Amino acid sequence: MQIHQYDTVIVGAGGAGMRAAIESTKRSRTAVLTKLYPTRSHTGAAQGGMCAALANVEEDNWEWHTFDTVKGGDYLVDQDAAEIMCKEAIDAVLDLEKMGLPFSRTEAGRIDQRRFGGHTRNHGEAAVRRSCYAADRTGHMILQTLFQNCVKEGVEFFNEFYVLDLLLNEGKTAGVVAYELATGEIHVFQAKAVVFASGGTGKFYKVTSNAHTLTGDGQALVYRRGLPLEDMEFFQFHPTGIWRMGILLTEGARGEGGILRNKDGERFMERYAPVMKDLASRDVCSRAIYTEIREGRGCGPDGDHVYLDLTHLPPEQLDAKLPDITEFARTYLGIEPYTDPIPIQPTAHYAMGGIPTNVEGEVLRNNTDIVPGLYAAGEVACVSVHGANRLGTNSLLDINVFGRRAGIAAADYANKADFVPLPANPAEKVQALVDGLRESAGTESVAQIRKELQETMDVNAMVYRTGATLKQAREDIAALRERYKNVAIQDKGFRYNTDLLEAVELGNLLDLAEVLVVSALAREESRGGHFREDFPTRDDVKFMQHTMAYQEVAEDGTTSIRLDYKPVVTTRYQPMERKY
Amino acid sequence: MSAPTMDAPHSAALDAAENGASQLITVTLRIRRFNPEEHPDPVWVDYQLLMDPKERVLDALNKVKWEQDGTLTYRRSCAHGICGSDAMRINGRNRLACKTLLKDVNPEKPITIEAIKGLTVLKDLVVDMDPFFQAYKDVMPFLITKGNEPTRERLQSAEDRERFDDTTKCILCAACTSSCPVFWNDGQYFGPAAIVNAHRFIFDSRDEGAEQRLEILNDREGVWRCRTTFNCSEACPRGIEVTKAIQEVKRALVTRRF
Secondary structure, three states, X not given: OEEEEEEEEEEOOOHHHHHHHHHHHHHOOEEEEEOOOHHHOHHHHOOOOEEOOOOOOOOOOHHXXXXXXXXXXXXXXXXXXXXXXXXXXXXXXXXXXXXXXXXOEOOOOOEOEEEEEEEEEOOOOEEEEEEEOOOOOHHHHHHHHHHHHHHHHOOEEEEOEEEEEEEEEOOEEEEEEEEEOOOOOEEEEEEEEEEEOOOOOHHHOOOEOOOOOOOOHXXXXXXXXXXXXXXXXXXXXEEEEEOOOOOXXXXXXXXXXXXXXXXXXXXXXXXXXXXXXXXXXXXXXXXXXXXXXXXXXXXXXXXXXXXXXOOOOOHHHHHHHOHHHHHHHHHHHOOOOOOOOEEEEEXXXXXXXXXXXXXXXXXXXXXXXXXXXXXXOOOOEEOOOOOOOOOOOHHHHHHHHHHHHHHHHHHHHHHHOOOOOOOOOOXXXXXXXXXXXXXXXXXXXXXXXXXXXXHHHHHHOOOEXXXXXXXXXXXXXXXXXXXXXXXXXXXXXXXXXXXXXXHHHHHHHHHHHHHHHHHHHHOOOOEOOEEEOOEOOOOHHHHOEEEEEEEEEOOOOOEEEEEEEEEOOOOXXXXXXXXO | OOOOOOOOOOOHHHHHHHOOOOOOEEEEEEXXXXXXXXXXXOEEEEEEXXXXXXXXXXXXXXXXXXXXXXXXXXXXXXXXXXXXXXXXXXXXXXXXXXHOEHHHHOOOXXXXXXXXXXXXXXXXXXXXXHHHHHHHHHOOOOOOOOOOOOOXXXXXXXXXXXXXXXXXXOOOOOOOHHHOHHHHHOOOOOOHHHHHHHHHHHOOOOOOOHHHHHHHHOOOOOHHHOOOOOHHHHHOOOOOOHHHHHHHHHHHHHHOOO
């Protein structure tokens, strides 16, 4: 076991982690621990853009953006946080440009902007061109630009270091414990401040846009240390994933004029969202697609998908604005999007919920108090700027605005604070976890349990949910968690043991899926991405509040979930009926 | 109210795409395994699988790992050609496993899979990427500017933006660098990927560090080592014209115009 000491430790090297690292490295001695090489992170898969009211191509202002964000989140957004995000969005985009990000440009040489779902002029009048983009590679460019600037600033990375535990001492942050993939060695990092920026958790669904590596590692280990997870029942299903594969096809395709069609060729979104049509928010579009499918208007032999139609757009426009997604259609479906519509279905995409933080990125241990020295930013966190449904592009905005804020806040804290003593035997828990898996004589397979988890989540906890389906999912997950105790791996080695890591990741997914389902079961209303067919309307009296889920451990070691609720911060917008 | 139906009838390609799974076929993956914890030498091992030919090589590797042999080790993340984790040599050619469909690599015969060349193999398909990233860092892959920053964005015409578009696509997967015979024989050579990333800034109208980068690439291990074998361009999963980019850097060194 090795022990390291840094002022600030950042866990994860996607957009939020690297944005935080650029700030904290300038201010404090910082280490970034990442289970992947930095440029492998899933920020790179984001496509369509990053919204900011630059008003480069038409009138816009950040207050309209704030309203859209609050409405898009179905009024579960903390409005003070949304206001900060939308106001700081402008500088966040300009900062990236100055760091070198190659945005697509207007005729006048300014950053070009395009339409995106749910982003409107003057509180819903019509779609507005707000998304700053680089073709359909905006996430890739953000990730590369941030990595380039990390190289410039000399950020210290520990690549392929997998953080498996958070160390707290008397409620204060003491550090983290990491597993070095190359050697199997365990490292303790003592730190004054720790920033979690470890990304999402979409791999508990089968059809997902998420990478294999998005297994909710940060959320799970914080949760197991007794800290709450907020709003985990709100998971976004992106309307346009490649049918069956789930690979993301950007909403920017509809921003460029793409149309959703059913088997009759009908532009069905006109019926569901008369003003915004195909650019209604994602939850609305995904439900519309499933309604079409359920009512027999789906496409293909099994009627289980619809089309994203780009065939009316000029090929030059597709080449210039949507080069990657058209290539995905060619590569993975063997079709030509110039002339063929693309078979799509909703795909599990984004966790609105996560580790609760305030607007400085400080992690909450209950509704009001923070954990000194602990920060989170990006998809792992819940500020909450996305509420019940995130607007397209606001994730890239979130990582930049709150990644930066968390990096600054963590470094400033580290510069004032002292190291908290490490607990006795700091690596004990991780050592036991790793040894337990390596030495297990169990009979269950990681892949099989994961497959069954993904199947029950896809069937029972997807776009449409009911009490009955969620109870089924809860039962299935409980049984899988039981079987997981008897899981075994084949690779017993120390060098690059990815077999072992997949087993650990599955444990994280199981815990988080349970939190999602239990939180969803208790929320007897429909709001944003959480739609209960048995409670199809929004209930602001009972449920305009955030879910806070805590793990309770009984004396015999059995765990259960305790739910609490936290008020929503409302500043200028009172809840209204949500129409697009 | 509703828009008219689509004009185009279904193409054969769309019909094929929508008709679900094709006939499953038996595929043999012939993988070059190496684990120094177990044995000092690499060994070729065959795995037989029932696969849909429309699936990815990565799907086949996953199937081996999840159902037959959990010790098989490789890097992967996004699974659709964006993250750059899974470059490997498939039937002797560098490709991303997640962007290569089985039907496109002659699945009737054993499909050979081995680690990319020129970087030390650590286990199975996992290589040491540090030398690769070091070469990248050495070319100063970040925007260098002088003088005061404007309040708003720097202006750049769409034409100037287009000038370096091709090289912005790089995902640092190392498929190009590890396909280069010069790199295989001389580990000191920067390699195509580093030059691509230098190109991305040298030809960016906003950048003022081109002279510094060109001096670095004028080194004896720099661009002049390129023998224009075009392996790199063929290997690039992003379709970057790598050799052309290297030639443009060479020309810029001669003419000092960029």
